Each structure stands twice: as C-alpha cells, then as structure tokens.
Amino acid sequence: EPEVTQTPSHQVTQMGQEVILRCVPISNHLYFYWYRQILGQKVEFLVSFYNNEISEKSEIFDDQFSVERPDGSNFTLKIRSTKLEDSAMYFCASHMDKAKNIQYFGAGTRLSVL
Amino acid sequence: AQSVTQPDIHITVSEGASLELRCNYSYGATPYLFWYVQSPGQGLQLLLKYFSGDTLVQGIKGFEAEFKRSQSSFNLRKPSVHWSDAAEYFCAVATGGTGGGNKLTFGTGTQLKVEL
Numbered sequence: 001e002p003e004v005t006q007t008p009s010h011q012v013t014q015m016g017q018e019v020i021l022r023c024v025p026i027s028n029h030l031y032f033y034w035y036r037q038i039l040g041q042k043v044e045f046l047v048s049f050y051n052n053e054i055s056e057k058s059e060i061f062d063d064q065f066s067v068e069r070p071d072g073s074n075f076t077l078k079i080r081s082t083k084l085e086d087s088a089m090y091f092c093a094s095h096m097d098k099a100k101n102i103q104y105f106g107a108g109t110r111l112s113v114l
Numbered sequence: 115a116q117s118v119t120q121p122d123i124h125i126t127v128s129e130g131a132s133l134e135l136r137c138n139y140s141y142g143a144t145p146y147l148f149w150y151v152q153s154p155g156q157g158l159q160l161l162l163k164y165f166s167g168d169t170l171v172q173g174i175k176g177f178e179a180e181f182k183r184s185q186s187s188f189n190l191r192k193p194s195v196h197w198s199d200a201a202e203y204f205c206a207v208a209t210g211g212t213g214g215g216n217k218l219t220f221g222t223g224t225q226l227k228v229e230l
Contacts, residue, residue, distance in 0.1 A: 093158075101146055103160075
C-alpha cells in the first residue's frame, strides 16, 4: 500500500537555526498538508498546498514558516529561525480527491528545539 | 468556526468489553467526519470516514461509527475491545478552504487504556 514518508524521524536543533522537514506524499496525490502536534495536545493544521501554491494557512504559520514542492515528489516545510515553542511532532498528509478528502498521514518528524 | 469536542480525555476498558468514544462537532454545512488512531510514536491511521449516505459506517479493525445530525455527534464504537486497541483516538472534521484542499480540524483526543 502506498504511504506518505517523512524524514528525518527526529530532528534536534538549536534555537535560531533553520530546519527543513521533508515529506514524500503518495505519488498521484494533488493536495498536501502540514500539521503539528505539541506534546500532549491535539493535532493542529498549519498549511495546505495545491497546484504549487498555498491554499490555506493557520495563524501558527507565520513568516518563519514556508513550504515548497521543489520537484515532483518532495514537499518540504522550512522553519527559518526555530523557537523553543516550535518543538512538536510535525505531520505531513496528502490526498488525491478534493471531494472525498481522505488524508493519508506520514509517521511524523519529531522536532526538538534546544 | 468549526470545532470538534471529545469529552473523554482518558477511558479504561477491560479486554472483551464494548467501547464507545464520544465526538461532537460544530460545523455549518454537511460535515465530512473521520476517526483516526495514533499508537505511541506512530502517525495517524484512518479508522473510518463519513461523507454521506448510510449514517452507520464501518471501518478497519472492527470499528464502526454512527453519524447523528440531530445531536451533531459521530461516536466511535467497537463491540469487543482487544488489548492492541490501546492507543489515542482522534475525531476530525474536514472543512473547506477558500482554495484547494480541505483542512482537518481535530478534537483533543481520547486515550484508550485496555485492562487485561
């Protein structure tokens, strides 16, 4: 069964550093998302991406965040200058059909900002 | 704005007992509703979904859920719980964005513990 893959599984960084979280969505999917889950809290939407542009973003997704689909397979989330409060599990998700919106999630990247 | 409420933070059941996890949603239009399960250190796995039609939907691992519009609820049930069902369960509603895609709004989750 095809799956969404995320790398790395765990990223440790110093406050103020840039990080890039990588995702390979399912190959024929068209809609891509990033969510995050701070430890012990619910999963929160960050951003959705379709047709090579952001279609919606949350209040969390400020100027420090950016997303990119640099080629036909990867979907990345960049945090320019990490803060302690960026420590969380970041999930990538994708789906093919807007009407049905069955989102498939990757296993996540745990980001630890020290 | 859309929201999802899972009133039970923790639930403990004995193996073999029945299970019901509660979910209430708030959304102006007809919702797309989902239940996801998250095992420790794992991603989110889709258990089942409701889009339209039959209000009782079947999912994987023997789970089912019933959509009740009058109560704005989408409760998850399983007739006989197995120890491997211990995990965190999230209810979610899909809400349309202004452009492409529909973001998911999640509840706070219910942690299920199964006693042997």
